Amino acid sequence: MLKDKINAVFDETACGHNQAKSLKDRKKGCTKVATPGAAAGGCAFDGAKIALQPIVDAAHLVHGPIACEGNSWDNRSALSSGSRLYRTGFTTDLNEMDVVYGGEKHLFKAIRQIRERFDPPAIFLYQTCVPAIIGDDIEAVAKAATEKFGLPVIPVNAPGFVGGKNLGNKLAGEALLDHVIGTMEPETTTPTDLNIIGEYNLSGELWQVKPLLDRLGIRVSACISGDARYREVASSHRARAAMLVCSKAMINIARKMEERYGIPWFEGSFYGISDMSASLRNIAGLLVRRGAPSDLPERTEALIASEEKEAWAAIDRFRPGLSGKRALLITGGVKSWSVVSALMEAGLVVVGTSVKKSTKEDKERIAELMGEDAHMIDTMTPREMYRMLKEAEADILMAGGRSQFVALKAKVPFLDVNQERRFAFAGYKGMVTLVSEIHRTITNPIFRSLREPAPWDPGCRVTPLV
Amino acid sequence: MKTQTDAHQENRNLPGDFVSVNPLKMSAPLGGALFFLGLDRSLPVFHGSQGCTSFALVLLGRHFKESIPLQTTAMSEVTTILGGGENIQAAILKILEKGTPDVIGLCSTGLTETKGEDIVGEIALFRKKHPEHAGIPVVAVSTPDFRGSHEDGFRDAMVRTIEELGEPSLAIVPNQVNVLAGSHLTVADLDHLREILESFGLDPIFLPDLSRSLDGIVPETFEPVSMGGTTLPEIQRMGASAQTIVLGESLRAAGEALLKKCGVPFVVVDRLMGMIAFDRFLVTLRHLSGKDYPARLKRERNRLSDAMLDAHFYVGGLRIAAGLEPDALHDMVHFLEENGAEVVVAVTTTDSPLNAHMGRERAEIGDLGLLERRAGERGARLLVTHSHGRQGAQRLGVPLFRTGFPIFDRLGAPHRLQIGYRGAMETLFRFANMVWSRDPENGPETWYPEEGRHEAETHSGNPDMEFVPVRFEGVSALNPATGRNP
Numbered sequence: 001m002l003k004d005k006i007n008a009v010f011d012e013t014a015c016g017h018n019q020a021k022s023l024k025d026r027k028k029g030c031t032k033v034a035t036p037g038a039a040a041g042g043c044a045f046d047g048a049k050i051a052l053q054p055i056v057d058a059a060h061l062v063h064g065p066i067a068c069e070g071n072s073w074d075n076r077s078a079l080s081s082g083s084r085l086y087r088t089g090f091t092t093d094l095n096e097m098d099v100v101y102g103g104e105k106h107l108f109k110a111i112r113q114i115r116e117r118f119d120p121p122a123i124f125l126y127q128t129c130v131p132a133i134i135g136d137d138i139e140a141v142a143k144a145a146t147e148k149f150g151l152p153v154i155p156v157n158a159p160g161f162v163g164g165k166n167l168g169n170k171l172a173g174e175a176l177l178d179h180v181i182g183t184m185e186p187e188t189t190t191p192t193d194l195n196i197i198g199e200y201n202l203s204g205e206l207w208q209v210k211p212l213l214d215r216l217g218i219r220v221s222a223c224i225s226g227d228a229r230y231r232e233v234a235s236s237h238r239a240r241a242a243m244l245v246c247s248k249a250m251i252n253i254a255r256k257m258e259e260r261y262g263i264p265w266f267e268g269s270f271y272g273i274s275d276m277s278a279s280l281r282n283i284a285g286l287l288v289r290r291g292a293p294s295d296l297p298e299r300t301e302a303l304i305a306s307e308e309k310e311a312w313a314a315i316d317r318f319r320p321g322l323s324g325k326r327a328l329l330i331t332g333g334v335k336s337w338s339v340v341s342a343l344m345e346a347g348l349v350v351v352g353t354s355v356k357k358s359t360k361e362d363k364e365r366i367a368e369l370m371g372e373d374a375h376m377i378d379t380m381t382p383r384e385m386y387r388m389l390k391e392a393e394a395d396i397l398m399a400g401g402r403s404q405f406v407a408l409k410a411k412v413p414f415l416d417v418n419q420e421r422r423f424a425f426a427g428y429k430g431m432v433t434l435v436s437e438i439h440r441t442i443t444n445p446i447f448r449s450l451r452e453p454a455p456w457d458p459g460c461r462v463t464p465l466v
Numbered sequence: 467m468k469t470q471t472d473a474h475q476e477n478r479n480l481p482g483d484f485v486s487v488n489p490l491k492m493s494a495p496l497g498g499a500l501f502f503l504g505l506d507r508s509l510p511v512f513h514g515s516q517g518c519t520s521f522a523l524v525l526l527g528r529h530f531k532e533s534i535p536l537q538t539t540a541m542s543e544v545t546t547i548l549g550g551g552e553n554i555q556a557a558i559l560k561i562l563e564k565g566t567p568d569v570i571g572l573c574s575t576g577l578t579e580t581k582g583e584d585i586v587g588e589i590a591l592f593r594k595k596h597p598e599h600a601g602i603p604v605v606a607v608s609t610p611d612f613r614g615s616h617e618d619g620f621r622d623a624m625v626r627t628i629e630e631l632g633e634p635s636l637a638i639v640p641n642q643v644n645v646l647a648g649s650h651l652t653v654a655d656l657d658h659l660r661e662i663l664e665s666f667g668l669d670p671i672f673l674p675d676l677s678r679s680l681d682g683i684v685p686e687t688f689e690p691v692s693m694g695g696t697t698l699p700e701i702q703r704m705g706a707s708a709q710t711i712v713l714g715e716s717l718r719a720a721g722e723a724l725l726k727k728c729g730v731p732f733v734v735v736d737r738l739m740g741m742i743a744f745d746r747f748l749v750t751l752r753h754l755s756g757k758d759y760p761a762r763l764k765r766e767r768n769r770l771s772d773a774m775l776d777a778h779f780y781v782g783g784l785r786i787a788a789g790l791e792p793d794a795l796h797d798m799v800h801f802l803e804e805n806g807a808e809v810v811v812a813v814t815t816t817d818s819p820l821n822a823h824m825g826r827e828r829a830e831i832g833d834l835g836l837l838e839r840r841a842g843e844r845g846a847r848l849l850v851t852h853s854h855g856r857q858g859a860q861r862l863g864v865p866l867f868r869t870g871f872p873i874f875d876r877l878g879a880p881h882r883l884q885i886g887y888r889g890a891m892e893t894l895f896r897f898a899n900m901v902w903s904r905d906p907e908n909g910p911e912t913w914y915p916e917e918g919r920h921e922a923e924t925h926s927g928n929p930d931m932e933f934v935p936v937r938f939e940g941v942s943a944l945n946p947a948t949g950r951n952p
C-alpha cells in the first residue's frame with residue numbers, strides 16, 4: 001500500500017519538473033536516493049514531521065526507538081501564536097521487547113495516555129523504520145484508536161528508509177488528504193478565504209505576510225501547516241483559492257484539493273520583493289475570479305506600491321557598505337531569481353547561486369540578471385566550498401546551517417538561510433532583514449582581525465610598544 | 467493502576483508510562499559517534515537509514531558548533547530485508563576512494579539490529595573479500611537504538627575499540643597512564659585533567675580525546691574526517707601503560723576490556739566534581755605517582771574553600787530537580803548536596819549501579835516529562851539538565867541550569883570547566899549567581915497578598931519573562947509528604 005502511495009506521489013502530473021522527464025525517470029521519482037559512504041540528508045520521517053508539526057495544537061507521536069524523536073525533537077523553528085503542544089516530544093521509545101513482540105499494543109496505550117494527559121484535538125502518528133520492518137500496522141492502530149477514543153488519530157506512514165525529506169513532505173500531504181482535509185466544516189466562510197500551502201512559519205515568516213493579507217481583507221482559512229490549528233486544516237476544503245509556497249513539496253495537496261473541491265491555486269514565493277508583489281497580485285486576481293470584491297486588485301496595487309517603496313528605501317541605506325561585495329548562495333529555499341535581484345539592488349555581486357531546485361524559467365531569469373557567465377551550481381561539496389571561500393572568491397556565504405562551519409573555518413562571513421535560522425526573511429520586511437543581516441555580518445571587524453598572522457607566525461607585522 | 471502491572475510484564479522502564487514525553491536520552495549510536503569523533507582522523511559511520519545519521523549530525527553540530535564528519539550506509543527497506551552486508555562494503559569502499567581515515571567507526575542502528583544483523587561478522591566478511599584493505603582499522607559496534615542511551619553507546623564503542631586496536635606489551639612504561647574519559651567530560655575538563663596528571667609526573671593517554679578534536683580548532687585544510695583526538699599509535703601504546711584511570715562508572719567495562727586484552731590494571735573514579743571528590747582523586751594520583759601535591763592545587767583548593775563559603779548563602783537549601791545521564795548525574799547530585807542544596811528529584815536515562823546512590827534520592831529512569839512532573843510536585847526551585855529542559859523550566863517558572871548533552875541554545879558548553887577545585891568553584895558561582903540574580907524583590911503584598919494589594923498597585927512587578935525569582939520559603943506551602951521519596 002505504501003508502495004502505491006509512493007509511486008502515486010512520484011507521478012505528480014502538476015509538477016513541471018516531472019513533465020519534462022521521461023517515463024522511466026519519472027518512475028525513479030524525484031527524491032535523491034542516498035548512497036552508502038556519503039553524507040546523509042534527512043529521511044522521509046524527518047520530512048513528514050517538518051511538514052505537519054507546525055499544526056500547533058495537535059500532539060505529534062513518533063512510533064519508534066529513541067533515535068527518531070530523541071535525537072531530533074524541538075529542533076525546528078516553526079512558531080506558534082498559541083498552543084505549544086506541538087513542541088512536546090512524544091515517542092513510544094521502543095525497547096527490545098517491543099521489537100520482539102511487536103509494538104502495536106504499546107502504541108495504542110501511548111495514544112490513550114496522550115489523550116488522558118493532554119487532551120489534544122488530534123494526534124498525528126508517525127511511522128519509522130523499526131516498527132515498519134517488524135510489521136506494526138499503524139494505520140490499523142490509528143483506526144482503532146480513533147473509534148475507541150472519538151479523537152482523530154492520523155497515521156503518517158513515512159518511515160525514514162523509503163526516501164528523503166522531500167518524499168516525506170509529500171507523504172505528509174497524502175496523510176492530510178486521506179484523513180484530515182474535508183473532515184470538518186468551517187464555522188464561517190467568506191468570499192476571500194485563502195489557503196496557503198507549504199508555508200511552515202519558520203521563525204515567524206507567516207507573520208511577515210499575514211498582516212498584509214489582513215489589511216486587504218483576505219482571510220487565511222488555513223495555512224498548511226504554519227501556525228495552523230487542526231480545525232482549520234480539517235475544514236480548509238471550503239476556501240476559495242490557494243497559494244502553493246516553497247518548491248514543489250506539497251504540490252499534491254494543491255492539485256488534489258483542486259480536483260476534489262474545485263479550489264484554484266497558483267505557485268508563488270514570499271522571498272524577494274518582486275516575488276512577494278507577484279504573489280499578492282496573483283492572490284487578489286484568483287480571489288476576484290472566485291467572487292471577492294472587485295476593488296481588491298486595485299487596493300492590492302496600492303498596498304504593493306507603498307510597501308515596495310518603503311522596502312527599497314530601507315535596502316538602499318545598506319548600499320554603501322555592500323556595494324561590490326561578492327555573495328555566494330548555496331541554499332534550498334531562499335534562492336529564487338527574485339532574491340538574487342534584490343541582493344543586486346543592494347549593491348551585492350552574486351558570484352554563484354545554486355539552482356538545484358530552480359525551474360527552467362528561474363534559471364533563465366538568473367542568467368539574464370547575472371549575465372552570461374552566471375555561475376549556476378547544482379551541487380557543491382564542502383571541500384569545494386571551502387576552497388572557493390579560502391581563495392577569497394566570495395565575501396559572504398549564504399547557505400543552510402550545515403555549511404556554516406565550512407564558512408566559519410575559512411574565516412568568511414556566513415548567513416544562515418535555511419531551516420533553523422534565527423531570522424525571518426519573508427515578504428518586504430524579511431527582505432530588508434536579509435539585507436541588513438548581510439550588512440551586519442560583512443561589516444563585522446572580526447574577520448579582519450582573524451586574518452592577521454599570530455605573533456609567532458611569519459608575516460606578523462606588529463611592532464613592540466616603546 | 468491496571469497499566470502498571472502490564473508495564474512490568476512488558477519490562478518497561480517506567481511503570482505505567484507508554485509514551486515518552488520530552489525525551490531526556492539520546493540514542494546509543496549517537497554516543498558511539500561521539501566516541502569515534504574523539505579519535506584522530508577517524509570517521510564514524512552509521513549502519514542504517516540516512517535519517518538517523520542526519521539527525522545525529524545536526525544534533526552534534528548544534529552542541530559543538532562544528533561540522534561533524536559522520537556518514538551512512540544508506541539502508542533502504544529492500545536492503546534491510548536482504549541484509550546490509552553489501553551496503554557496508556560499498557560504504558567502506560566509497561570512503562576509501564575519497565581518502566584514508568585512520569579509523570572507521572561503524573555503529574549499527576535500530577533498523578539493522580531488528581533483523582539481527584551481525585555487524586562485527588560483516589566486517590570479517592569484508593576483510594576476506596578485500597584483502598587489499600586489510601590494514602584499514604574498522605571498528606564495528608553494536609548499538610541498537612532500542613537499547614540503552616548515548617552513554618551506553620559511547621562505552622560500547624570504547625570497549626570495541628580497545629578490543630580491536632589495543633596491543634599487549636611486554637614492556638611497561640612506568641609513568642604512562644591511560645585515561646578512559648567519559649562522555650560527560652567537557653573539553654575544558656579534559657585539558658584541566660591533563661595538566662594535573664602531568665604535574666604529578668604522569669604521562670597520560672586519553673581515550674577518547676575530544677579536547678583535541680571538538681575544541682573549535684580552525685584547520686588549514688578541510689577534510690571530512692575528525693581532526694585531532696587520540697591517535698592510532700597512542701591507542702596501540704596503551705597496552706604498555708602502568709595503570710588505567712577510568713573516569714566514570716559507566717566505563718568500567720572498558721577498563722576491564724583493557725585489563726583483559728593488555729593486562730593493564732585499572733581504578734574507577736566515579737566522581738570529579740567538588741572538594742570531597744577531588745581530594746580523593748588527588749590522593750589516588752599521589753598514590754599512583756609517588757609525587758607530592760603540586761603547589762598550584764593547594765592554592766586552588768583554598769580558593770574553592772572561600773567560594774564555598776561565599777556561595778552557600780545562595781545554594782544552601784536550594785531545592786533542585788536534576789535530569790542527566792547516570793555518570794554526570796551522580797557527580798552533579800553529590801556535588802550539589804555537599805554544598806547544601808537539596809536534590810529533590812533525580813531522573814536518568816539508563817541502567818547503572820549508581821542509580822541507587824544519587825544522594826538522598828534514588829534515580830528514576832525516565833524522561834523530561836517525568837522530571838517536570840516531579841519537580842512540580844516537590845517544589846523544586848531550579849532545574850539542572852540539558853537544553854531540552856527549557857520548555858519545562860518555563861512552564862514551571864523556574865530557572866534552568868544547562869549542563870550535559872546537548873546544549874544547543876547557549877554558546878561555550880564544551881569550554882565550561884566543571885571538575886576539579888577550579889571547576890567546582892566556577893560551577894558554584896554559576897549556581898549562586900543564577901539564584902542571586904533572581905532574588906525576589908519583596909513588596910507590601912509579599913506576605914499578606916490581600917491586605918497588600920492596594921499598595922501593590924503602585925509597586926512595579928516583574929514584567930520580564932526571562933526573570934524568574936527564586937524563592938526559598940515557598941516550599942512550606944507544599945505538602946511536606948510529597949517533598950521526598952518514601
Ligand code: SF4
Nearest residue numbers: 068129160515517518
Ligand atoms: S531513518 Fe528511520 S530510524 Fe532513522 S531517524 Fe529516520 S525514521 Fe528513524
